[in-house]
Amino acid sequence: xxxIRKVYFLIILIVLILVGISIRCFNQDTRAxxxxxxxxxxxxxxxxxxxxxTNIDDVEVKGNVDVSKEGDYTLTYTYHKQSVSRIVFVRDxxxxxxxxxxxxxTYVLKDDPYIESFCHVIDKKTGQQISDITINGNVDTSTPGxxxxxxxxxxxxxxxxxxxxxxxxxxxxxxxxxxPVLMYHYVYTKDDVPKKLNxxxxxxxDLEQQLQYFTKNHYYFPSYQELHAxxxxxxxxxxxxxxxxxxxxxxxxxxxxxxxxxxxxxxATSFVIGTKNGYEKIKKYASEYITFQSHSYxxxxxxxxxxxxxxISALNKKxxxxxxxxxxxxxxxxxxxxxxxxxxxxxxxxxIKESNILCAFTTEYGRVKKGMDYTCLPRIRVLGGxxxxxxxxxxx
Numbered sequence: 001x002x003x004i005r006k007v008y009f010l011i012i013l014i015v016l017i018l019v020g021i022s023i024r025c026f027n028q029d030t031r032a033x034x035x036x037x038x039x040x041x042x043x044x045x046x047x048x049x050x051x052x053x054t055n056i057d058d059v060e061v062k063g064n065v066d067v068s069k070e071g072d073y074t075l076t077y078t079y080h081k082q083s084v085s086r087i088v089f090v091r092d093x094x095x096x097x098x099x100x101x102x103x104x105x106t107y108v109l110k111d112d113p114y115i116e117s118f119c120h121v122i123d124k125k126t127g128q129q130i131s132d133i134t135i136n137g138n139v140d141t142s143t144p145g146x147x148x149x150x151x152x153x154x155x156x157x158x159x160x161x162x163x164x165x166x167x168x169x170x171x172x173x174x175x176x177x178x179x180p181v182l183m184y185h186y187v188y189t190k191d192d193v194p195k196k197l198n199x200x201x202x203x204x205x206d207l208e209q210q211l212q213y214f215t216k217n218h219y220y221f222p223s224y225q226e227l228h229a230x231x232x233x234x235x236x237x238x239x240x241x242x243x244x245x246x247x248x249x250x251x252x253x254x255x256x257x258x259x260x261x262x263x264x265x266x267x268a269t270s271f272v273i274g275t276k277n278g279y280e281k282i283k284k285y286a287s288e289y290i291t292f293q294s295h296s297y298x299x300x301x302x303x304x305x306x307x308x309x310x311x312i313s314a315l316n317k318k319x320x321x322x323x324x325x326x327x328x329x330x331x332x333x334x335x336x337x338x339x340x341x342x343x344x345x346x347x348x349x350x351x352i353k354e355s356n357i358l359c360a361f362t363t364e365y366g367r368v369k370k371g372m373d374y375t376c377l378p379r380i381r382v383l384g385g386x387x388x389x390x391x392x393x394x395x396x
């Protein structure tokens with residue numbers, strides 16, 4: 001009898017175990033398979049990826065994520081007849097460069113209008129300049145204080161933002177002498193000296209001293225939007241205002257000059273010639289402290305009969321405008337232009353106006369002053385071999 005009871009007990013126990021297993025299986029089979037976390041995830045290149053998985057542990061996973069290579073990776077999770085998928089975007093955020101026009105800290109005199117200087121965004125991988133930028137922030141120039149203007153962009157599943165601090169001042173020392181727009185050309189080092197060294201080349205250590213001087217003495221770097229408004233008499237600029245430009249986008253400037261601009265946080269312009277590898281240079285050397293502007297697409301060559309003999313003087317207005325449009329498509333803006341060889345004509349000035357360019361620069365010597373013709377502005381050439389004192393005198 002005891003043996004029979006034991007057998008019954010074992011049978012009942014086995015039945016209960018089987019029923020429990022069946023119930024668990026039934027519950028799992030009927031649960032909806034769901035992802036833990038987001039259906040889409042963005043992972044930084046070369047950063048570890050931890051798969052959040054699903055609400056059910058016992059799933060089959062197909063697909064893999066290679067964090068060493070940019071790409072779109074699909075992970076598919078299957079449990080019995082159910083499946084869900086997740087897309088993981090591996091991206092290198094360092095290829096996106098945001099460049100604020102002018103100084104990051106912008107200064108506005110009380111009751112002057114706030115001039116929006118905007119922002120450039122470029123994908124160094126593709127060379128694409130991204131125009132879909134959202135601007136948030138309000139500046140009340142009737143009330144002194146600090147205001148934030150934020151520039152945001154969503155691109156290729158990534159989000160970026162950069163903030164400008166706008167200082168509305170009750171008063172400041174105004175620029176009354178005019179704004180020096182400095183014209184540099186090429187940069188070299190003591191270990192990389194050009195075969196034909198001339199005054200257009202500046203030693204990197206001399207350039208560094210000059211940039212360091214700007215930083216130590218709190219110089220202000222207005223945008224071309226601000227400079228245009230200053231010329232029109234709409235706004236005042238701080239006394240220590242200066243614009244830094246480099247002509248030709250020469251390779252050694254790009255290689256040796258840009259790191260110094262970044263080191264001292266001095267925003268500058270590189271005037272690019274479209275036909276001289278302009279697209280490749282913009283892709284390779286995009287920097288938050290360099291704004292690429294037009295030095296023409298294919299007008300930086302001889303063929304004219306005035307000034308330095310630049311071909312622009314031999315072209316009609318349509319030919320000039322066509323070239324300017326090609327250059328503008330390359331640099332993706334109409335903010336500034338440097339005349340090739342510094343040559344210009346009345347026809348060229350009309351082309352500048354019709355192309356909506358804010359500031360066009362010659363090689364004539366002088367400061368930019370209120371009331372000037374914005375289609376033919378002077379600059380101050382910085383020659384290699386300048387002593388620091390000579391340089392300081394030219395900007396003060």
